[in-house]
Amino acid sequence: MSRPDDLVVGYLETLHRHRAMVAAAYHQGWIDAGGEPATPRGIQDLRRHRTLVPLTQDAFRLAASLARHFDEVLQKEQLFAAVGGNIADLAARLPLLIDEAVKAHLEGRTEDLDGYVDAFNNAVFDLADHIEQALQYLRMLADTRFASVRTLAEKQRQNAWYIARAERISEALKSLQGGGLLDRIEDEPAAAPLAPSFRGQLWGRLPQWRESLLDITEILKTFLYRLRQVEPAGRRLRAFNLFLKRNPDYVAPDIEELTEPPVWTSRAAPLTVIAHPDLRDGTTSEALIEVAVRLPPSPTVIQRPPKVGTLKEGTDQEPRTLVIEPRPYQLALRRLIAEVPTDGEPVSALDWKRDRSEYADLPDSIWLHCVLYEATLARRRTERVRFERVELSPSHPLSGNIVVRDVLVRRV
Amino acid sequence: MFEQTVTLLLSGEFICSVRYPDAWRFLTEEAQRKDVDAFLGRLGRRLVSTRQGGAWFAAYQQIGAQERRAMREVFADIKHNLRLLVGFFVHVMQALRQDQFLAPGSIIEANRLMAAIDENPNLRGELQALSGLGKGPTGDGTLRGTLERLLKKLRDDGYLVLANPEREIYEVTGKIEYLQEVVDFLMAHQSIPDEVEEETDTEVRQETLL
Numbered sequence: 178m179s180r181p182d183d184l185v186v187g188y189l190e191t192l193h194r195h196r197a198m199v200a201a202a203y204h205q206g207w208i209d210a211g212g213e214p215a216t217p218r219g220i221q222d223l224r225r226h227r228t229l230v231p232l233t234q235d236a237f238r239l240a241a242s243l244a245r246h247f248d249e250v251l252q253k254e255q256l257f258a259a260v261g262g263n264i265a266d267l268a269a270r271l272p273l274l275i276d277e278a279v280k281a282h283l284e285g286r287t288e289d290l291d292g293y294v295d296a297f298n299n300a301v302f303d304l305a306d307h308i309e310q311a312l313q314y315l316r317m318l319a320d321t322r323f324a325s326v327r328t329l330a331e332k333q334r335q336n337a338w339y340i341a342r343a344e345r346i347s348e349a350l351k352s353l354q355g356g357g358l359l360d361r362i363e364d365e366p367a368a369a370p371l372a373p374s375f376r377g378q379l380w381g382r383l384p385q386w387r388e389s390l391l392d393i394t395e396i397l398k399t400f401l402y403r404l405r406q407v408e409p410a411g412r413r414l415r416a417f418n419l420f421l422k423r424n425p426d427y428v429a430p431d432i433e434e435l436t437e438p439p440v441w442t443s444r445a446a447p448l449t450v451i452a453h454p455d456l457r458d459g460t461t462s463e464a465l466i467e468v469a470v471r472l473p474p475s476p477t478v479i480q481r482p483p484k485v486g487t488l489k490e491g492t493d494q495e496p497r498t499l500v501i502e503p504r505p506y507q508l509a510l511r512r513l514i515a516e517v518p519t520d521g522e523p524v525s526a527l528d529w530k531r532d533r534s535e536y537a538d539l540p541d542s543i544w545l546h547c548v549l550y551e552a553t554l555a556r557r558r559t560e561r562v563r564f565e566r567v568e569l570s571p572s573h574p575l576s577g578n579i580v581v582r583d584v585l586v587r588r589v
Numbered sequence: 590m591f592e593q594t595v596t597l598l599l600s601g602e603f604i605c606s607v608r609y610p611d612a613w614r615f616l617t618e619e620a621q622r623k624d625v626d627a628f629l630g631r632l633g634r635r636l637v638s639t640r641q642g643g644a645w646f647a648a649y650q651q652i653g654a655q656e657r658r659a660m661r662e663v664f665a666d667i668k669h670n671l672r673l674l675v676g677f678f679v680h681v682m683q684a685l686r687q688d689q690f691l692a693p694g695s696i697i698e699a700n701r702l703m704a705a706i707d708e709n710p711n712l713r714g715e716l717q718a719l720s721g722l723g724k725g726p727t728g729d730g731t732l733r734g735t736l737e738r739l740l741k742k743l744r745d746d747g748y749l750v751l752a753n754p755e756r757e758i759y760e761v762t763g764k765i766e767y768l769q770e771v772v773d774f775l776m777a778h779q780s781i782p783d784e785v786e787e788e789t790d791t792e793v794r795q796e797t798l799l
Contacts, residue, residue, distance in 0.1 A: 446659035447601030
């Protein structure tokens with residue numbers, strides 16, 4: 178046994194199965210039975226559900242009701258759309274349905290009464306939905322300024338058409354508000370079941386709709402007014418351009434030549450506003466510290482001026498062989514690198530030196546500097562050796578100083 | 590929003606719904622406008638809108654010698670760019686077959702504009718002529734490059750905003766109304782007739798050949 182739900186689901190499944198055909202028919206306006214993506218089975222299924230209607234022998238269009246639904250969902254802009262066209266007709270149904278419901282109640286036809294209440298509720302919902310859709314559509318047109326049409330004349334005609342449509346909707350809303358429908362529903366006890374939907378769906382929303390409609394009409398009228406001004410502005414600009422072309426030597430007058438300079442000439446020159454942080458303001462110090470720590474350290478490039486040599490006396494004689502003795506720190510460094518354990522255990526450069534009395538003359542600070550310098554040279558002998566600074570926190574976070582307490586040397 | 594709006598106005602920007610929608614919305618409230626105007630007043634400036642009401646800018650409250658000097662500089666800049674600006678916007682109107690003035694919010698699709706210029710020898714010639722009016726490097730010499738350079742200049746000058754970078758869609762800002770006011774004034778001042786007969790094709794062609 179099939180239920181109405183099943184029919185709806187079945188229909189939606191048919192649409193989903195042939196979605197490519199439905200989309201093609203909607204976008205192209207029609208679909209050819211022999212072309213892509215149509216299939217004989219699909220055409221047959223969709224025709225059975227009256228989704229497709231014949232256009233010619235081999236071509237089909239989407240049913241108008243479904244195409245309209247897609248237009249609404251996709252907010253597709255139409256030319257001279259009959260916005261809110263059936264609002265007045267839908268509103269005219271309501272008093273008739275109220276009359277019939279009251280009669281059915283008085284005559285004791287309970288089943289008929291239920292039917293009229295359902296029909297009234299549906300009619301109210303239908304009407305509310307139509308008004309809402311119409312207002313949304315008009316709002317979209319007002320916001321996009323009739324983007325689908327190009328020429329000024331077209332825009333003006335479209336604008337005038339939609340102003341007329343908005344006025345018709347306004348009339349329908351006015352008659353709905355002043356037609357005494359609510360009084361009838363409230364005065365007739367038999368019409369009591371109709372009141373909740375009427376109040377909730379229509380009556381309560383009428384002020385908001387009227388306000389929205391007024392707003393839209395205002396935008397459309399303002400736009401129409403501006404459109405009427407735009408045409409002469411365009412003409413003037415073209416005329417001025419032509420004048421400039423025909424008078425290549427034309428130079429606009431200097432401001433001194435104008436006896437009464439217009440307002441636009443008094444446009445103020447830019448005033449640059451530059452602010453600096455107040456370093457003594459405690460409330461900003463945290464933010465400044467954050468900025469300071471993110472600043473990349475400036476690279477220190479030590480440029481040593483080349484030493485200018487002097488020729489010693491007697492250089493024309495046979496050259497002597499000079500044996501350059503390595504300096505104590507060089508010897509110490511070589512030894513330290515050689516003695517760094519292979520298991521990766523770090524060695525404190527300072528402790529290492531202090532343990533060896535022969536380097537007692539080498540000051541700690543100079544020694545650490547030598548070790549760090551060795552690290553920057555990236556020599557082959559230190560290829561597998563890593564130097565890590567042990568730092569003390571600086572006296573002030575913004576000083577920029579790095580205080581090195583020790584250097585850990587380890588093999589990797 | 591007060592701070593941003595005032596900063597924009599002081600830095601010489603035109604506030605319109607296209608370029609600075611938030612500041613524009615802020616200025617739609619009369620009380621806030623009064624507030625901004627009072628603040629500007631203390632700096633010798635006032636809040637002024639274009640005649641059509643599509644853009645706000647800061648103007649001098651009183652014109653002294655110093656202000657006159659600054660006004661001269663602003664005006665000199667307008668004079669310098671006038672031919673290029675007027676020529677460009679009329680060129681766009683012709684290419685896109687739009688008979689109306691490009692009001693704030695009007696759309697310029699770079700690809701559509703390029704296609705229209707490409708298929709019309711007059712428009713191609715006009716574009717080349719326009720590129721000669723601008724300062725700076727001439728670019729790669731192609732029509733596309735020339736158009737892009739012009740669009741960029743108009744963007745930098747605040748007449749256009751790039752609304753959709755992917756599709757290269759530009760939107761005209763409220764500053765165009767300022768240009769229109771300048772044009773209207775100069776036309777009235779020079780008694781240039783409003784109704785100039787349209788340029789004939791022959792005239793355009795001859796000019797292009799020249």
